[in-house]
Amino acid sequence: MMHLEVAVAAPVTETFTYSFSGEHGSLQPGIRLLVPLGKRQVTGYLLAIHLAAPTEYKIKPVTEILDQEPLFPASIIPFFRWISRYYRYPLGEVIKHALPGGLTSQSGKKIYLTAEGSNALPQFLEEYKGTAPTWIAQLLHKGSLTPAAVRKIKTPKWKKQLEKWQAEGLISIEDLISSGQTKAKTEICISVNTPLSSTELSTLKPSEKKTFLLLTELQQTSLADVPRKELVHIYPGAAKAVINLEGKGIVSFSTRQIFRDPFGEQPPHFEKPVTLTEEQQAVMSHLSPFLHRKEFATFLLHGVTGSGKTEVYLRAAEEVCRRGRAVLILVPEIALATQMEGHFFSRFGQDNVAVLHSGLSTGERYDQWCEIAQGKTQIVIGARSAIFAPLKDPGLIIVDEEHDGSYKQDDSLRYQARDLAVLRGSQQKCTVILGSATPSLTSFYHATKGKYQLLSLHKRVADRPQPEVTIVDLKKTKPIAGLPPLFSPLLLEAITSNLEQNNQSLIFLNRRGYANLLLCSDCGNPVQCRHCRVSLTLHKEKKTLICHHCGHTAKSAILCPHCRSHHIKEIGFGTERIEAELHQRFPTATIARLDRDTAGSRSSFLKILKAVHNREIDILIGTQMITKGHHFPHVTLVGIIWADAGLGIPDFKAGERTFQLISQVTGRAGRGEKPGKVIIQTHQPDHYAITCARQHDYLSFYHKERQLRKMLRFPPYSRLINIRFSGESEENVNQAAQLISRQITRLSVSSAVTVLGPVASPLSKLRGRYRWQLLLQAHRYQDLHAVCDSLAQAPPALIRSGKVKMSVDVDPENML
């Protein structure tokens, strides 16, 4: 008899112990189990196996073993435990988050209507007139209810009714467990075994002959086995013929995984450069000794855009692979589809690199995951969630663009993947490289304090000069109709001359839509989202008003919700308006826009990028989507419409984000042969985030920002936890926040923890829920955790009852 430590996918803090008396040779940490939890059956993750020992509580046996092979290695379990504690999230839920989706099995009930039931139920519905729940009609109509539909029946009244019907024999209820198993997506392929002579060919039936010839031709042109689907599509008669041919041993069937490429094209190939630059060599010689040891070390690779960071990653990965250890590369979500993947494919071969991206279907993702878990793939590239990749022994973890905001998950499990990369490195004794042209303040601070080792690449490859940057003060440009113009004369001139020279221009504005503020001219009220306290954004192309926070849409033929007036003023601007105005000013130019509206999917995104690459586009307008990791060799002009847009956000990271964004956009100019030019339009031409970005001067920015943070005691000079409250009643939410605030003030007798707030969140209503927050600040994070621990001990009734939801954001980055 064995005792198993199991983390269940439920919001419980502790792990549970279950007994197992079967053959335990097959048990390994990392497999899923089905276990009883109270009255239901839930998925659990096996963490440890012990010999049975007496316990104070009763122990239930495991219901079923769900996996033969572990989904994650035992070596990653301490990582999960740490995350659970630090981010204050139940361990089972942490693991559920880490694993690819579609794996959590659930117990469920399926309901069938019996013959008696189908006679009795119509009468029942009749009696209830329109007041009976819709699922009864559904049951009558389809004869059964799916587990998902059954789960939605919550009212005790109707649950009782179901039991009654079951007793009366009107329905039958079947218990079932949905395995949640996702399977690989495969297709059947056909290949010719041996070429046939013309005499052999003549013995075949006409359909077989035709199929055979077609198959041979297709196989020769594609140099691969031919999918049956494709064959049958061209010649429907082939369906039957291939079966005959297979019977005669002329062709054979095989299954292969469907590899969906959004373009039907291979990613670009990159040759390995023969020599490294001097700087790259220096970096490598510093790095190399660490890559060969099984030891934890973190490096901050500060390299300006175009200085060749990627080559350093590739060489480091080569060295680690040679020693048989695995490599994990994290990249920002939107950069995934492009460069990095191509570089690693070219160097290591496509079959040796697993890419975890959002374009994968559940099945494909699951396949990739299993290959990694079974040690078949030693190189993994992915976005934020790839930090959980089930590599047994990573020797190198790379975080590219480490400052990027997408590494922080902003809901449920609010982890920071870059921080977790460093943690995983320390737990699994490996090298961690954080790379960026504009490192996050915290990372650079750690580098100056010796916690990380700083590696620098200052020179651009091939000594390309930094682009020439001009700042335009929008306050001084001549207003049009009382408002500053969208385009300064300088920017317009630059675009014009760029068009004449047949060069590409990039126009950046980090806001989608046409107009982001709609005001009633008669009563002056803004048109707001029904569910959020924000203005709706007008999207003229889609003819809709969209809430950028909850996705709510409304018809754009609108009336003022207050006075029913038709006179609505379109204030503010986004990329769509920029595009419209540029169309007007440059009617002959080809203009494209790259933002979530035009490039929502991976394929549409790549399509636009490709058009820019092929020089089919003269002017590209975009949000921050254009900034991530794409080379635009023919872009010689970058225009930033409103550089200080982000500075107004009430958030200690506003300056840092603005500097990083402008620096990155600026870096898009002049990456090819021709020199680049950048024009920054702003209302705050003297702000250090803008002036430093203009000078390409990271260090000055760092020192300015560092001093500010020090004064205000913000990270890296303190640790923060943001406690968020939300609920349907503003009154309750406010009250809960006040209550908790007082509780904390009472608790922290020591002055270690400073309480800021509570205040209504800047986004004070979102998705129909009112929001308040409370910021805790301390020097040591242990003090913050101690406060949260004691809060968890005795939560107020408002929170226990679920009227107000309280969630803890450790190391918050977004204060909205």
Next chain:
DNA sequence: AGCACGCCGACT
């Protein structure tokens, strides 16, 4: 999260 238990008001 679910699910049961238990305690109160408002109906047969």
Next chain:
DNA sequence: GTCGGCGTGCTC
């Protein structure tokens, strides 16, 4: 009297 509302607490 009991039916059904919700507040409270537990799940190996």
